[in-house]
Amino acid sequence: MARARTVAVAAISLAYPLLVYLAMGRFEPRWSSLLLFALALLRALGTRQPVWWGAAAGAGLLAVLATVLNQALPLKLYPALVNAVMLIVFAGSLRFGPPVVERLARLQEPDLPASAVPYTRRVTQVWCGFFVFNGSLALLTALYASDRVWMLYNGLLAYVLMGILFAGEWLVRQRVRAVHTHG
Template identity: 75%
Template sequence: MLLFILLSLAYPLAVYAMLGRFEPRWLAVLLFALALLRAFATREKHWLWAALGTGLLAAWAMLANAALPLKLYPALVNGVLLLVFGLSLRFGAPVAERLARLQQPDLPAAAVAYTRRVTQVWCGFFVLNGSLALATALWASERVWALYNGLVAYGLIGTLFAVEWLVRQRVKARAHG
């Protein structure tokens, strides 16, 4: 699983670094490896669909020898995460609640409501980030695509985590004080 995470994080920069040196069909091997790692590492159905989507992008890149399918991977990841988080708002416990219960199994009602809002915020983030990932894949240069998907997007994710953590501390303080 760690290998999958590292490959996924490095993916945009690796593709950017290799696009001028190798044909897209050969870079599709990296994308196919991500698909296989995801398929073997998962036990949940939605991640199998993500692996299938990744495999289809890799096959498209191989057969057409095209860079576009390689660049669509970050948009696919955001789409799958939007689906996972969005469906969790409708069915079962929201993703943020499930994660919170790992540390505090007996969440109070106010915390459950808060985790629902956090999951909604992440859904909004995945819409925005996925849209920008798609736009950079379709209309931006490879350099801009790599910069956004390999650096800026991670900075935005880190910022959202940090802001949510700060807000959570204030919410907790109000609940206890």
């Protein structure tokens, strides 16, 4: 059940900008807010961590605003909220440790060499920068861009940028490993 909920949250989150865009002009925003309520509920049921309860509460608040105001803007602010929450998680891990990237690395390599720890910290910092950049663009597109531009950025380009960052980090990691293995 927990795995199905995780998959549902991921699928709805990935498709969210497209689903909202397709609903605009066909349904009143108050009806589209049901999608955001579902995301908030699924996210809240899937965690015990306060930051994710906060994310669920934020999504719920945006859904309530979309319902009460019957406006799409609160629905369009969800990607910015997600980036803000991810920034809090990653930056918080830098402060209170271990960094998120180190935790993920230890899932694959429990005996992570000490030389890799500073690298994981740096990658976590890079992701923090990405969430600031991406969240800012998500906010700007929600506030000032057309619905189509909002959907294209938040439903496609943001994922492309994330993929480029993943791929770039993987390439850098291979070089760093080679240097530490042979050097």
